[in-house]
Amino acid sequence: MNLPDKVLLERLVDKIFQIDARIRYAAFADIDGLVLVGGMRKGVDSYESDEDQTVGTIQRTLSGIMAREWERNYGEYKFTVRRFLKLTLFQFPLNELVLNISAEPEIQTTETARKIEDLLSHSTT
Numbered sequence: 001m002n003l004p005d006k007v008l009l010e011r012l013v014d015k016i017f018q019i020d021a022r023i024r025y026a027a028f029a030d031i032d033g034l035v036l037v038g039g040m041r042k043g044v045d046s047y048e049s050d051e052d053q054t055v056g057t058i059q060r061t062l063s064g065i066m067a068r069e070w071e072r073n074y075g076e077y078k079f080t081v082r083r084f085l086k087l088t089l090f091q092f093p094l095n096e097l098v099l100n101i102s103a104e105p106e107i108q109t110t111e112t113a114r115k116i117e118d119l120l121s122h123s124t125t
Contacts, residue, residue, distance in 0.1 A: 006037055009097075012123055013038040019115045022104035024087065028097045036097070047086055078117065081109045094120060 009028050016026040025046070027038030040046055071077050082089040088109060090101040099120070103112065 008123065009037040012099075012119065015119055016099075016101065016116060017041055019119070020103065020107060020112055022107045023101060023112075024104065025102040026099070028094070028099055031096055031098075079113055081113065083109070090116065092116060092120060 013026045024044050025040050027035045029035050077093055080091040088103045088105055092099040
């Protein structure tokens, strides 16, 4: 497994938080759902307990990996957005990692996803 440098991933998380103040959480997880870097924005409380966060990260990561199975029929998997009453979830595949992001529900999903895609495409991961 050729994982990007941890320092690079930490810088990407910092840049993701700079994209929009409504981004609450940004973290890179491996294919097992283990968070490698990132987490909640400083000063923002999670809606989930620590246990629920761990389970949720694993579930979101697995769903991202499963979505890659559809690529042979639908083309390259770019990202997923899920809207809930309290927040919006974004998920971006990145080689053998998954980037999970949560944001306030009123965030502009298309514009935010485009900015994140641009950031990721210009990184050296």
